[in-house]
Amino acid sequence: xxxxxxxxxxxxxxxxxxxxxxxxxxxxxxxxxxxxxxxxxxxxxxxxxxxxxxxxxxxxxxxxxxxxxxxxxxxxxxxxxxxxxxxxxxxxxxxxxxxxxxxxxxxxxxxxxxxxxxxxxxxxxxxxxxxxxxxxxxxxxxxxxxxxxxxxxxxxxxxxxxxxxxxx
Amino acid sequence: xxxxxxxxxxxxxxxxxxxxxxxxxxxxxxxxxxxxxxxxxxxxxxxxxxxxxxxxxxxxxxxxxxxxxxxxxxxxxxxxxxxxxxxxxxxxxxxxxxxxxxxxxxxxxxxxxxxxxxxxxxxxxxxxxxxxxxxxxxxxxxxxxxxxxxxxxxxxxxxxxxxxxxxxxxxxxxxxxxxxxxxxxxxxxxxxxxxxxxxxxxxxxxxxxxxxxxxxxxxxxxxxxxxxxxxxxxxxxxxxxxxxxxxxxxxxxxxxxxxxxxxxxxxxxxxxxxxxxxxxxxxxxxxxxxxxxxxxxxxxxxxxxxxxxxxxxxxxxxxxxxxxxxxxxxxxxxxxxxxxxxxxxxxxxxxxxxxxxxxxxxxxxxxxxxxxxxxxxxxxxxxxxxxxxxxxxxxxx
Numbered sequence: 001x002x003x004x005x006x007x008x009x010x011x012x013x014x015x016x017x018x019x020x021x022x023x024x025x026x027x028x029x030x031x032x033x034x035x036x037x038x039x040x041x042x043x044x045x046x047x048x049x050x051x052x053x054x055x056x057x058x059x060x061x062x063x064x065x066x067x068x069x070x071x072x073x074x075x076x077x078x079x080x081x082x083x084x085x086x087x088x089x090x091x092x093x094x095x096x097x098x099x100x101x102x103x104x105x106x107x108x109x110x111x112x113x114x115x116x117x118x119x120x121x122x123x124x125x126x127x128x129x130x131x132x133x134x135x136x137x138x139x140x141x142x143x144x145x146x147x148x149x150x151x152x153x154x155x156x157x158x159x160x161x162x163x164x165x166x167x168x
Numbered sequence: 169x170x171x172x173x174x175x176x177x178x179x180x181x182x183x184x185x186x187x188x189x190x191x192x193x194x195x196x197x198x199x200x201x202x203x204x205x206x207x208x209x210x211x212x213x214x215x216x217x218x219x220x221x222x223x224x225x226x227x228x229x230x231x232x233x234x235x236x237x238x239x240x241x242x243x244x245x246x247x248x249x250x251x252x253x254x255x256x257x258x259x260x261x262x263x264x265x266x267x268x269x270x271x272x273x274x275x276x277x278x279x280x281x282x283x284x285x286x287x288x289x290x291x292x293x294x295x296x297x298x299x300x301x302x303x304x305x306x307x308x309x310x311x312x313x314x315x316x317x318x319x320x321x322x323x324x325x326x327x328x329x330x331x332x333x334x335x336x337x338x339x340x341x342x343x344x345x346x347x348x349x350x351x352x353x354x355x356x357x358x359x360x361x362x363x364x365x366x367x368x369x370x371x372x373x374x375x376x377x378x379x380x381x382x383x384x385x386x387x388x389x390x391x392x393x394x395x396x397x398x399x400x401x402x403x404x405x406x407x408x409x410x411x412x413x414x415x416x417x418x419x420x421x422x423x424x425x426x427x428x429x430x431x432x433x434x435x436x437x438x439x440x441x442x443x444x445x446x447x448x449x450x451x452x453x454x455x456x457x458x459x460x461x462x463x464x465x466x467x468x469x470x471x472x473x474x475x476x477x478x479x480x481x482x483x484x485x486x487x488x489x490x491x492x493x494x495x496x497x498x499x500x501x502x503x504x505x506x507x508x509x510x511x512x513x514x515x516x517x518x519x520x521x522x523x524x525x526x527x528x529x530x531x532x533x534x535x536x537x538x539x540x541x542x543x544x545x546x547x548x549x550x551x552x553x554x555x556x557x558x559x560x561x562x563x564x565x
Contacts, residue, residue, distance in 0.1 A: 030215060030245050030540070037542045044549075066407065101404070108405025115410045119188040120417065129411070136408035137559045143552030152550035154471045 009046045013039055044149040051166050055146060057094040058166075060104050062139055064089050067107060069131040070114065075122045078114050085110045183383040187417040192385070193392040194377045194457065196284055201393070204282045205400050212536035213277035218243045221255050225272065228314050232306060235261040246271065251279040251454065253539050256323055269323035270305055275316050278537035280529045280544055282397070283454035285309050285319040287375040291428075291453045292321070294371040299362050300324075300449050309375075326439030326448035343435050344475050345486045351445030353487040354496075356438065359450050360468070361500035364427045364461045378458040379426050386423035386459040390516055391416045398523045401531030408555045409526065412519045415562055421509045423460040430464055431455035434473040435485040461503050466513035469493065472521070472553060511565050518557040525551035 003011075016039050024031050048055070067086050074082055085107050092103045115132065117124055145165045148156045160168070186192065216224075222240040229235045239260040246254040253274045260267040275285065286309030295301045303322035311317040329343040345352055368378070379385035395413050432455045439449040467473075468484055475486040484493040494505055529544040538544055 027244070029247060033247075034540065034542055037546055040546065041542065063407075105404060108407065111407050112405050112410040115407060115414060117414070119190075120414070124414075132407050132411045133559055133563060136411065136555055140408070140552045140556035140559060144556060147549035147552065150546060150549045152472065152547070153553050154474070154476075 005049055006046060009042050009049075013042050016042075040150070044147070047149060047162055048146065051162055053095060053097045053100075054166060055142070056097055056100050056104075058142065059139065060089070060092070060094070060100050060107075062135060062142075063104060063107055063111070066131055066135040067111060069135075070111070070128050073125040073127045074114055075117070077122065078110075082110060082114065182422065185380075185384045185388055185420075187384065187388055187391075187420055189388075190392050190396065193389050193396070196287060196375045196377070197389075197393050197457075200282055200284050201396050201400060204278065208278060208531075208535055208537065211277050213538060215276075215539035216253055216255075216274075218245075218255075221257070221272065224314055225257065225259070228306075228308070228318075229259065229261065231313055232308075235263070237262040239267075241267075242269075251281055251283075251452075252276070268305075271302065271321045271323050272318060273321060274314065274318040275311070276537065276539045277316075278528075278532040278535060280524055280532065280538075280547065281455065282528065284375060285317045287456065288454050289319050290371075290373050290375055291456045292319075294368070294373060295363075295366070295450075295453075298366065299359055300447050301453075302449055302451075324439060324449040326441050328436050328439055328451070331442060343486055345435075348440075348445055349483070349487045352438075352440060352447075353493075355440075355445075355447045356433075356485065356487055357493065357496045357500050359438065359447070360430070360433055360464060360497060361502075363430050363433070364464065364501050364503060366428045368428045368458055373458075376458055379423060381425055382422060384420040384422055386426050387420035387512070387516065388417065389457075390459060390463070390520070391420065394520045394523045398527045401527050403527070403530040403534055406522070406526055406555070408558050409519065409522050412515065412522070412558045412562065416512075416516055416519060419512060419515075419565070421460075421506075421512050426458045427461045429457055429459045429461065431457060431459075431467065433464060434468055434470075435487070460509065460513065461501070462505065462509045462513040463516065465494070465497060465505060466510055467517050469514070470517060470521075471557070472550070508565075511561065515558065515561045515565065518554045518561060522551055522554035522558065525554065 016035050021032065021035050024035070026032075064086060067082060067089070071079070071082055071086065089103055089107045092099055094100060114128075115124065141159075142165060144153050144156070145159045145162060147153070148159050153159070191198075221243055225240045226238045229238050240257050241260065242256070242258045244256045246256055253272075253276055255272045255274075256269065257272060258267040258269050273285070273288075275282075285307055289304045289307035289309070292301050292304045296303065302324050305320040305322060307319045308314045309317060330345065330348050368376075379389050391413065398409060398413070430450070430453060432452050433450065437450070437452045438447055439451060440447050469490055471482070473485050475483050477483060481489055484490055487493075488496070497503070498505060525548045529548045532538045533541040533544040533548070
């Protein structure tokens with residue numbers, strides 16, 4: 001691929017930093033703020049793009065694993081629907097990002113319904129609570145790592161690199 | 169620790185509050201949230217230009233005050249504004265050739281938090297003379313004249329972070345106050361105490377409603393508010409957010425004595441003058457409501473709003489060590505902090521932030537309904553920080 005995605009991102013950042021920003025007067029505050037955010041987003045995208053499909057597929061696999069952990073202990077009223085949803089999720093082609101995102105919405109929506117338990121009418125087994133917390137902890141770590149470049153995470157020094165996370 | 173939910177479901181009722189009644193919330197909040205969904209399809213929204221702002225203001229002052237020969241000048245967009253479009257401007261007219269410096273604070277079609285300018289105006293007026301707050305010049309609560317809900321405030325001089333310092337960030341996050349902290353911390357704590365001591369019963373707060381004392385309604389109103397924001401706008405399911413909602417409903421504490429809560433009193437939301445450090449304004453009252461004082465304390469001590477000293481000490485809002493802050497607040501307010509309630513509201517606030525970042529911000533940006541969609545996606549990238557907080561806080565609760 002010529003020019004490469006990395007080169008094009010780098011070129012855009014250079015143009016924004018060296019041409020667009022200096023052309024804006026101090027009065028153009030909104031424009032300056034937004035150009036700086038554009039640069040920040042582009043730097044982050046440069047770190048992420050090659051891993052994007054694998055990252056989302058990993059999120060999806062983690063969600064399927066959560067559903068499978070829930071399956072033996074959910075209320076019988078949900079058991080069949082959850083089993084079907086897991087089967088459908090496993091049939092999704094993992095390389096198609098849009099398809100994966102769509103499948104996350106479908107399976108995640110059912111998991112949400114089970115957690116809410118018809119607005120508290122259906123009890124959740126302690127094992128489900130633990131499974132959701134474990135999943136939440138792992139997924140939060142992945143997403144914090146993915147977006148660490150924003151600099152907003154107070155504990156970002158403890159996070160691995162994106163490449164390190166994806167390799168692990 | 170594992171929670172056996174069947175024990176909670178079978179537990180006798182603590183009070184008459186139905187923790188799953190999603191309709192139980194402040195009426196004005198309900199109106200704002202319903203309006204958000206109704207208006208969402210009107211987008212996309214573009215940032216207003218100076219000339220558009222001038223035309224809007226000229227029409228507004230002519231219609232609302234009958235001013236003649238109106239001149240709007242020196243229009244300057246103000247910094248920050250992840251939520252509202254804000255412009256400083258000077259108003260001159262036939263009866264005032266000198267001019268008045270004012271601030272227009274106006275809703276975009278959809279913001280990171282959807283709130284009421286009428287409530288904001290009322291709470292500004294209520295706190296005039298108690299805390300430094302901007303004066304209210306005019307309010308168009310539903311945008312009937314301006315075209316968009318708006319409040320016009322008196323201009324206040326000051327800065328939200330030191331002009332020269334080592335840390336600056338989006339919406340004040342990450343600001344380091346360093347040597348300024350000794351001057352600012354006492355005023356910050358006093359402001360919190362003053363807000364909580366305020367006699368809201370004797371003020372004109374007709375846009376507000378108060379939860380019933382001695383019940384869980386204060387907490388449930390907040391859960392209902394933010395869970396409706398989530399379900400009205402959810403872009404992608406997040407199991408931890410749903411989990412937290414159920415936990416918050418089933419662990420809601422009783423609020424013995426509801427107080428006025430600012431709900432966003434943190435670094436970046438007060439202005440001070442340099443070099444004295446004297447507060448000139450407490451800002452951003454848009455989330456204010458009557459509720460449990462623990463909510464404000466839990467908000468202030470969030471890790472995202474704090475900084476660390478070089479030796480690793482966490483400073484609440486970049487100002488003061490956590491234990492010292494809690495002691496100083498108790499002394500200033502006369503309130504006694506209940507650690508269980510404080511932890512509950514830490515969970516609630518992490519939930520609220522997750523809903524704002526991963527729910528409302530993502531929905532507004534997806535619809536292209538904000539003047540700064542790019543800030544919304546930037547802040548949304550911090551959503552997982554709150555998911556991690558939810559896991560940690562609930563495990564420790």
